[in-house]
Amino acid sequence: MSGVDINTQQSFEALNPRAVAVVVDPVQSVKGKVVLDAFRLINPQMAMMGKEPRQHTGNIGFMQKPSIHAIVNGLNRHYYQVCVAYKKNDMEMRMLSNLHQKHWSKGLSTGKGFASHRTKNAKVIERMASLTENYASNCKEEETKTIEELANGRVGKVDPKKHLGQSVRELMSDNIDKCLVTMLNTVVF
Numbered sequence: 001m002s003g004v005d006i007n008t009q010q011s012f013e014a015l016n017p018r019a020v021a022v023v024v025d026p027v028q029s030v031k032g033k034v035v036l037d038a039f040r041l042i043n044p045q046m047a048m049m050g051k052e053p054r055q056h057t058g059n060i061g062f063m064q065k066p067s068i069h070a071i072v073n074g075l076n077r078h079y080y081q082v083c084v085a086y087k088k089n090d091m092e093m094r095m096l097s098n099l100h101q102k103h104w105s106k107g108l109s110t111g112k113g114f115a116s117h118r119t120k121n122a123k124v125i126e127r128m129a130s131l132t133e134n135y136a137s138n139c140k141e142e143e144t145k146t147i148e149e150l151a152n153g154r155v156g157k158v159d160p161k162k163h164l165g166q167s168v169r170e171l172m173s174d175n176i177d178k179c180l181v182t183m184l185n186t187v188v189f
Helices: 003-015 044-048 068-072 090-098 104-108 114-144 147-153 160-188
Strands: 021-024 036-041 079-082
Touching (some): 003 036
Antiparallel strands (some): 036 079
């Protein structure tokens, strides 16, 4: 951990005494293997009193001998390493393996263009307009009917509120993606 990382971790540990700093190695992680370590700070007052800051029982058999480089940077003086174990599910493995494909930059392309994106937006907005009308009529029905009548009358029908929210999320995410890709393309390429 750098000096800035140590200061940041001090503020986090002041807010939550169980806070852990997770550091990802950016150089080795891009090669396909995620390399990360976790650290906690050593309280200087505990060190002066001769108390051990680590939990002995949790670290038995897992402690690694620090390298010379790590000791020079303050490991075992300002902070100590916590054992890390993690696993990735199938979806995460597929996502990470996509980074190594020949054309990883395909995700940064604007796709078929703005004309197809405009027509897709128009269709989604038309659908949202009809869902809004259905939702408004459902709200008016709630004023006149009982709960049982409403439940029986809406069985098997589309819930306009749910689909309206889903359409809004879809429209927003597509447009944000398109804007970010366009901005990246103008700045980078």
